[in-house]
Amino acid sequence: MDIYDTICKRIEGFMKRDELLKEHTYIRIGGPADILVIPENVEDLRWLVAFLKKKKVRCFVMGNGTNLIFSDKGFRGVVIKTNKCFNEIRVAENKIFAGSGVDLMNLILKSAESGLSCLEPLAGIPGTVGGAIWMNAGAFEKEIKDCIEEVHYIDRNGEDKEEKMGFSYRESAFKKGDIIIGANFIFQRRERPVIVKEIEEIKRKREEKQPLDFPSAGSVFKNPDNKFAGEIIERFGMKTMRVGDAEVSSKHGNFIINRGNATSCDVRRLIQKIRDKIRKEEGIEFELEVEFVDEK
Ligand SMILES: Cc1cc2nc3c(=O)[nH]c(=O)nc-3n(C[C@H](O)[C@H](O)[C@H](O)COP(=O)(O)OP(=O)(O)OC[C@H]3O[C@@H](n4cnc5c(N)ncnc54)[C@H](O)[C@@H]3O)c2cc1C
Incomplete structure (x- = not known):
């Protein structure tokens, strides 16, 4: 067998x-x-x-x-x-436990429904709670770590652990190969309509700035110190630059969109071109925020 x-x-x-x-x-x-x-x-x-x-x-x-x-x-x-297991959401006073397979947006809506505030700036990030913890997802000056009490995970030896550990900009200690089960989130109480209004506002800002009508993997590069990668890319006229069906979005310089049949190779080549230009012109080494997964 x-x-x-x-x-x-x-x-x-x-x-x-x-x-x-x-x-x-x-x-x-x-x-x-x-x-x-x-x-x-x-x-x-x-x-x-x-x-x-x-x-x-x-x-x-x-x-x-x-x-x-x-x-x-x-x-x-x-x-x-993991999006079909680890689906539990439990509300208890000002805390919520959410399994790693829960859609981040569902967690945010659940907290709003319960009059609990913290994660609103992350509204519209399309991943799961596990994916967001793994890379310490963030937006509008808030990171998921800011709302976490502790993370439940299975470590590399198969043991269950609970702790809040090692987060920094788009980084977490879980990148070493642990499996995230879920996390306890801690919130502040706020009027429900205020929370809902903020969520709507954040979603509106995303729609305005990001090419949400095309497939993408979100921001391609991490922002270098005190600068926005997207603005630098735009400044060098690289919007709409294309390799095959992979294209730098005309709406946001840090997004590469798939115009139909883009391949991983197309995206890699386009990234290489951007990095080479920015290194040469600005002396900045762009770091990847998206993750490439190799065949072997
Ligand atoms: C339109 C768009 C907008 C975006 N905006 C933002 C943004 O504003 N801010 C931001 O930070 N990101 C943003 N992203 C990127 C992405 O949505 C987030 O990083 C999200 O948190 C990834 O979650 P995911 O479930 O899709 O993870 P995946 O893409 O499936 O995986 C990402 C990594 O997490 C690991 N992982 C996932 N689940 C687990 C688990 N249970 N245990 C261990 N490891 C796990 C995977 O192994 C992988 O290495 C955006 C993406 C898109 C397409």
Whole structure:
């Protein structure tokens, strides 16, 4: 019996061989994963991760795929999508526990409904709670870490842990390979209509500034010290610069959009061109905010 048959026999949920990862990423790029699994509960996910480790099979845990660019050749191993397990949201006084598979926007709406304020500036970020914690997502001068009491995760040895640890700009200590289960968020009480109004305002600002009508992976580069990567790119006239179907958005210089059939190679080449120009003209080394996932 091969690995796929064993997984099918043992766990519930969606499982498919040779599933195209472009179907699971916001930017709609990525070849086939040997196996894609969307477990439906935490126990199955735990079993799966331990099983793959024992069998020495490479695996990659993803949320909504809004920050990811998989290789055009796909992924050799097993990709695990967490948006169907870890779906719990529990409100208790001024705290909310949210599982890592919860849509960040659902958590924000739930907190608004409960008159709890903190995460509003992050409204409209399209990922899961797990993905947002992994990269300490942020917007409008707020980062997800600012609202976290502690994170629940499974460490690399399969042990359950709870702590608030190592966050900085678009960085967290979880990048070393832990699996985030969820987090306890802590809020301030505020009038519900005030919170809702702020959420609407933030969403309006996003629609105004970001090319939300095209597939993308969000901001391509981290902002260098006290500067905006998008503004620098715009200043050098690189809006609408294109490689294949990958294009620097005319609306926001730090977004690369997929105009139809962009490949991972197109995006990489376009990024290379931008980096080379900015290094030469400004002496700045742009760091990636989007994440490329290699085939092997
Ligand atoms: C239109 C648009 C706007 C965006 N705006 C913003 C913004 O304003 N600010 C911002 O910070 N980001 C922004 N992003 C980027 C992205 O939406 C966020 O980073 C989001 O938090 C990623 O969540 P995800 O579930 O999609 O993660 P994925 O893209 O699926 O994964 C990202 C990383 O997180 C890891 N990960 C995901 N879940 C887990 C888990 N449970 N355990 C361990 N690791 C995990 C994955 O392994 C991967 O390395 C934007 C993206 C788009 C497309």
